[in-house]
Amino acid sequence: MLLKTFTRGGVHPEENKRSSGSPIRRVAIPKTVTVPLAQHIGAPADPLVAKGDKVKAGQLIARGQSFISANVHAPVSGTVTKIDDFPDSSGYRKKAIQIETEGDEWIETIDRDSAVDLQIKLTKEEILARIQEMGIVGMGGATFPTHVKMMVPQGKKAEFLVINGVECEPYLTSDHRLMLERGEELMTGTRILMMALGVDKAYIGIENNKADAIEHLTGLSKKFAGITVVPLKVKYPQGGEKQLIKAILNREVPSGKLPIETGCVVQNVGTAVAVYEAVQKNKPLIERVVTVTGKSVKDPCNLLVRIGTPVSLLLEEAGGIPDDTRKVINGGPMMGKALGMVEVPVVKGMSGITVMPGKEANRPKVHNCIRCARCTFACPMGLAPYLIAQMAEAHLEESAEAERVMDCIECGSCSFVCPSGRPLLDNIRVAKSKVGQLIRSRAK
Amino acid sequence: MANLLTISGSPHVHGDQSIRKIMWGVVAALVPALLVSFWYFGIGAFIITAVAVLSCMVTEYLVQKYILKGQPSLSDGSAVITGLLLAMNVPSNLPWWMMVIGSVVTIAVAKMSFGGLGKNPFNPALIGRVFLLISFPVAMTSWPLPIQNRWVLTDVVTGPTSLGVIKEGLDKGESLGSLISKVPSYAEMLIGNMGGSLGEVSALAILLGGLYMIFRRIITWHIPVSYILTVFLFTGILYLVDPAKFIDPLFHLLAGGLMLGAVFMATDMVTSPMSKNGMLVFGLGCGILTVLIRVWGAYPEGVSFAILIMNAFVPLINKGFKPSKFGKEVKHG
Numbered sequence: 001m002l003l004k005t006f007t008r009g010g011v012h013p014e015e016n017k018r019s020s021g022s023p024i025r026r027v028a029i030p031k032t033v034t035v036p037l038a039q040h041i042g043a044p045a046d047p048l049v050a051k052g053d054k055v056k057a058g059q060l061i062a063r064g065q066s067f068i069s070a071n072v073h074a075p076v077s078g079t080v081t082k083i084d085d086f087p088d089s090s091g092y093r094k095k096a097i098q099i100e101t102e103g104d105e106w107i108e109t110i111d112r113d114s115a116v117d118l119q120i121k122l123t124k125e126e127i128l129a130r131i132q133e134m135g136i137v138g139m140g141g142a143t144f145p146t147h148v149k150m151m152v153p154q155g156k157k158a159e160f161l162v163i164n165g166v167e168c169e170p171y172l173t174s175d176h177r178l179m180l181e182r183g184e185e186l187m188t189g190t191r192i193l194m195m196a197l198g199v200d201k202a203y204i205g206i207e208n209n210k211a212d213a214i215e216h217l218t219g220l221s222k223k224f225a226g227i228t229v230v231p232l233k234v235k236y237p238q239g240g241e242k243q244l245i246k247a248i249l250n251r252e253v254p255s256g257k258l259p260i261e262t263g264c265v266v267q268n269v270g271t272a273v274a275v276y277e278a279v280q281k282n283k284p285l286i287e288r289v290v291t292v293t294g295k296s297v298k299d300p301c302n303l304l305v306r307i308g309t310p311v312s313l314l315l316e317e318a319g320g321i322p323d324d325t326r327k328v329i330n331g332g333p334m335m336g337k338a339l340g341m342v343e344v345p346v347v348k349g350m351s352g353i354t355v356m357p358g359k360e361a362n363r364p365k366v367h368n369c370i371r372c373a374r375c376t377f378a379c380p381m382g383l384a385p386y387l388i389a390q391m392a393e394a395h396l397e398e399s400a401e402a403e404r405v406m407d408c409i410e411c412g413s414c415s416f417v418c419p420s421g422r423p424l425l426d427n428i429r430v431a432k433s434k435v436g437q438l439i440r441s442r443a444k
Numbered sequence: 445m446a447n448l449l450t451i452s453g454s455p456h457v458h459g460d461q462s463i464r465k466i467m468w469g470v471v472a473a474l475v476p477a478l479l480v481s482f483w484y485f486g487i488g489a490f491i492i493t494a495v496a497v498l499s500c501m502v503t504e505y506l507v508q509k510y511i512l513k514g515q516p517s518l519s520d521g522s523a524v525i526t527g528l529l530l531a532m533n534v535p536s537n538l539p540w541w542m543m544v545i546g547s548v549v550t551i552a553v554a555k556m557s558f559g560g561l562g563k564n565p566f567n568p569a570l571i572g573r574v575f576l577l578i579s580f581p582v583a584m585t586s587w588p589l590p591i592q593n594r595w596v597l598t599d600v601v602t603g604p605t606s607l608g609v610i611k612e613g614l615d616k617g618e619s620l621g622s623l624i625s626k627v628p629s630y631a632e633m634l635i636g637n638m639g640g641s642l643g644e645v646s647a648l649a650i651l652l653g654g655l656y657m658i659f660r661r662i663i664t665w666h667i668p669v670s671y672i673l674t675v676f677l678f679t680g681i682l683y684l685v686d687p688a689k690f691i692d693p694l695f696h697l698l699a700g701g702l703m704l705g706a707v708f709m710a711t712d713m714v715t716s717p718m719s720k721n722g723m724l725v726f727g728l729g730c731g732i733l734t735v736l737i738r739v740w741g742a743y744p745e746g747v748s749f750a751i752l753i754m755n756a757f758v759p760l761i762n763k764g765f766k767p768s769k770f771g772k773e774v775k776h777g
Contacts, residue, residue, distance in 0.1 A: 008770055013457055091451070170457065242770065255771040326450050333456040340451055354456075361450040364458050367520070368562035372713040374461065377664075377720075382769035384718065404769055412455030419461040420562075426453050 674731025
């Protein structure tokens with residue numbers, strides 16, 4: 001059978017899923033955690049605690065201050081030692097709450113029984129309120145507050161829920177392990193999300209390099225009404241929302257619009273599991289699975305860690321930082337962001353840490369563009385990256401806007417294929433930010 | 445671990461393609477055609493190829509080092525390709541000094557004066573060929589006969605190309621039937637046993653190189669297929685209209701430089717369009733112009749001119765035929 005995939009562009013980087021066979025394991029709770037107040041897209045949360053306060057794990061410590069924002073909960077029990085600016089994974093100093101751990105005492109409302117609870121008792125409205133209360137955000141990396149994403153705008157109708165189990169990013173395996181080990185929770189979380197959206201059909205898209213997950217979830221899907229597992233051909237960036245909808249339903253999200261235009265809402269498998277825990281177990285988002293991997297990493301693994309744990313601790317858990325390390329990436333090698341230091345805390349959207357040795361950390365030498373058109377063939381959005389990059393270099397923002405630079409999803413396929421090693425995406429990002437300013441200034 | 449971590453924007457990995465790989469891939473694809481021309485034209489072909497490659501490399505080195513004062517980049521292989529392609533576009537008995545002049549024009553004028561690799565609007569090897577054709581019309585149109593001239597360097601026995609035989613004959617009013625007996629059989633033309641420039645001889649060897657390049661993803665099928673198909677259809681229609689006046693389409697495919705042009709010259713990535721639709725249009729234009737020149741023009745062969753003219757249209761084609769963007773149409777159901 002011909003496997004489904006998206007039509008335009010795409011590349012196939014080396015998969016390097018070195019940690020796919022390593023079961024999720026819990027990491028010891030660190031002595032101190034640093035919990036940033038802005039782990040999501042939108043306004044930072046307002047702290048509710050002060051220095052010296054005692055907190056329990058799961059306790060609300062900062063409230064989302066507006067609709068597009070998310071609550072933050074204490075990931076450990078202990079004493080608040082500092083509310084100050086700490087460097088986060090972006091390299092900037094941002095406001096965070098530091099807690100010194102004492103024991104591991106959870107608030108009583110959380111059901112810590114690991115038995116899977118398949119019975120959904122809440123109503124649609126209660127589910128949405130619970131998701132907001134528990135601080136759930138998109139766990140694939142975009143960290144958009146989930147309660148906002150689940151609100152269907154007036155006049156639009158949701159037809160399908162799409163669960164993103166693609167994990168097309170090389171190296172990363174946290175979603176893969178979740179699908180294998182937490183299948184029933186994932187399925188129940190999917191049912192909950194379907195109820196919240198008011199749809200009776202959900203698709204779980206999984207790339208064919210995770211045959212065990214496809215098989216496992218297909219087996220489980222017989223017990224869960226309306227959920228279909230869709231095996232997909234391996235192609236990057238299939239995990240992009242627009243590409244995934246195109247691959248599964250052959251619908252195209254119009255330029256500048258949201259997936260709801262095609263009747264779809266897309267959620268990551270990690271988010272679905274977090275929603276399960278929030279709704280069925282009353283558990284806020286205080287821990288997540290992080291893949292720690294890299295070519296020289298001794299023990300590539302998938303770790304269940306509390307939010308706020310320093311990345312350096314995760315690296316130690318994976319066998320220590322390799323000697324040849326020159327780059328540490330928050331995420332995978334295609335879309336991840338390079339970290340300036342390893343002491344930064346794990347946040348809700350951190351799906352993996354990829355460690356790169358020296359010889360891979362540097363970019364190839366830049367040559368003249370030979371107009372080979374490989375970037376236009378690789379672009380999943382059908383753009384002309386060479387042209388937009390040229391326009392960015394020449395400060396032609398209006399032209400770049402006309403070439404639909406704002407459609408760029410920053411997947412990096414253009415830079416990946418360029419035989420001349422040109423920093424196409426760097427230039428396109430510059431153009432995007434300038435065109436963004438232009439658009440905002442027009443709105444005024 | 446070192447204290448210093450590298451910070452750069454994503455992506456942090458790079459595909460395995462590089463200019464060097466692409467260029468040496470093209471050189472490899474040229475090997476079958478080169479071997480065939482060495483077989484038929486012998487020592488002369490070998491020497492003219494060596495002279496072209498060497499002069500192109502030396503010219504590029506000198507221009508880059510002493511005029512542009514930049515880093516010499518001979519190792520990317522592009523000067524080697526240009527030299528090989530230029531050699532394939534001339535007769536094997538071309539005097540070596542003409543070849544040197546042609547190479548200097550090719551590299552210094554058609555490539556480096558625009559800024560080097562990637563910046564030139566016209567295919568440099570074709571500029572070199574047309575320059576030689578206009579400057580030395582006699583030397584550029586006396587083609588040694590295959591095999592019998594293998595070990596001869598001077599006083600070679602020359603003859604016209606198949607295209608020349610047909611064109612001149614038709615102009616003189618001879619009948620096509622009698623002219624066809626004067627050109628090699630199609631089987632011989634396919635393997636390359638005919639007079640012509642080095643690279644014009646064997647359609648088979650060129651196609652082999654083309655398939656290799658498509659398989660290695662150095663080129664896509666769009667330009668060669670659209671170019672060759674256009675020539676086939678256009679000449680096919682002419683043939684159907686009046687078989688006594690127009691020779692059949694297969695002859696047009698096998699004779700002259702069509703295969704070399706469609707597979708190696710028109711596909712030059714620097715001077716061809718940047719989208720698949722644009723490439724199809726480019727091939728179509730090359731095909732129409734080639735037939736127009738061959739059938740109604742002053743020259744028996746039109747491939748070089750056709751490609752150069754279409755090179756000039758590339759910026760317009762790029763504007764008119766952009767890749768189809770995601771999310772233009774909204775399809776439901």
